Amino acid sequence: MRQTHASIERVTRITADLARVEVATDFAPGSIRPGQYLLVRLRPAWEPYLRERWTPVRFAGGLMLIDRPGDDVLMPGDTVDILGPCGKPFPLRPGAERFLLIVQNTSLTPLIALIEETTGAGKSATVVLEGEAQRYPPGELPREVEILHAPQAWGWLDQVDAIKWADQIIALAPPHRALERYAQLWSTINQLRAPAPAGFALGYFNLPAPCGVGACGACLVPGKHGDICACTDGPALDLAEISF
Numbered sequence: 588m589r590q591t592h593a594s595i596e597r598v599t600r601i602t603a604d605l606a607r608v609e610v611a612t613d614f615a616p617g618s619i620r621p622g623q624y625l626l627v628r629l630r631p632a633w634e635p636y637l638r639e640r641w642t643p644v645r646f647a648g649g650l651m652l653i654d655r656p657g658d659d660v661l662m663p664g665d666t667v668d669i670l671g672p673c674g675k676p677f678p679l680r681p682g683a684e685r686f687l688l689i690v691q692n693t694s695l696t697p698l699i700a701l702i703e704e705t706t707g708a709g710k711s712a713t714v715v716l717e718g719e720a721q722r723y724p725p726g727e728l729p730r731e732v733e734i735l736h737a738p739q740a741w742g743w744l745d746q747v748d749a750i751k752w753a754d755q756i757i758a759l760a761p762p763h764r765a766l767e768r769y770a771q772l773w774s775t776i777n778q779l780r781a782p783a784p785a786g787f788a789l790g791y792f793n794l795p796a797p798c799g800v801g802a803c804g805a806c807l808v809p810g811k812h813g814d815i816c817a818c819t820d821g822p823a824l825d826l827a828e829i830s831f
C-alpha cells in the first residue's frame with residue numbers, strides 16, 4: 588500500500604445516479620487486482636472524514652476508471668489523495684471456469700473488474716441482479732456476460748440449476764445486512780452443494796474502512812477461528828470461514 592495523488596480528468600454522467608470518473612494516476616494497469624480497493628480523500632480539507640472507498644472498474648487510455656454516485660462532488664482538474672491498493676484480490680478457485688455472481692440491492696460496481704477479467708479470459712459469468720443492482724446500465728457490462736434478474740432476496744428462476752452449474756459463487760449484499768444475507772445464501776448453497784468445497788462461495792464485505800490496515804477493528808467479521816479483518820483479509824471472504 589502506498590499514498591499518492593491523482594487528478595480528475597473527466598466526469599461523465601452514465602445514468603441519473605451513476606457517474607464515470609476518469610483519473611490520471613501513477614498506478615499502473617494491473618497493479619490493482621479485481622477485489623482490491625483504494626481509500627480516497629476527495630478534498631485535503633476533509634481530514635476528519637473517512638476516506639471514500641473506490642474500486643476501479645478498469646484502466647483505459649492510461650486512465651483509471653471509477654464508478655461513483657452521480658453527484659457533482661468531483662470536477663475535472665480536482666486532485667484526490669489515494670491510499671492503496673488495499674485488501675486482497677478475489678481468491679478465485681484454481682481451474683474455475685463458471686462464475687455465478689449474485690448482487691443484492693446494492694451497486695454492482697465492486698464486481699465489474701472481476702466480470703471483465705473473467706469474461707476477457709474466456710470464462711463464463713452469470714450475474715444475478717436484485718433490487719438496486721438492476722439499475723446498473725447493462726450496456727456497461729461485457730456482452731459475454733449473462734444477466735438475470737431476481738425478484739427477491741437470493742431467489743430467481745433457475746436458482747437451483749445456477750448454483751449447481753457454478754464453479755464458484757461470489758455474492759455482494761449491502762454492508763449493513765451482509766452477514767444476515769450471506770447466512771441465508773450459505774444455507775441454500777449447502778442444501779444444494781453439500782458439502783460446499785473450501786472457497787466455493789465468497790461474500791464481498793463492502794464495509795467502511797477507517798484505517799484499511801487492520802488497526803482499528805471497525806471492519807471485523809466473526810469467523811469460525813476468530814474475527815476476520817475484512818479490510819486486509821477481504822473484502823471477499825470465504826463463507827465457509829464465517830461464523831453465522
Ligand code: FES
Nearest residue numbers: 801803804806818
Ligand atoms: S478498517 Fe480498520 S481494521 Fe479494518
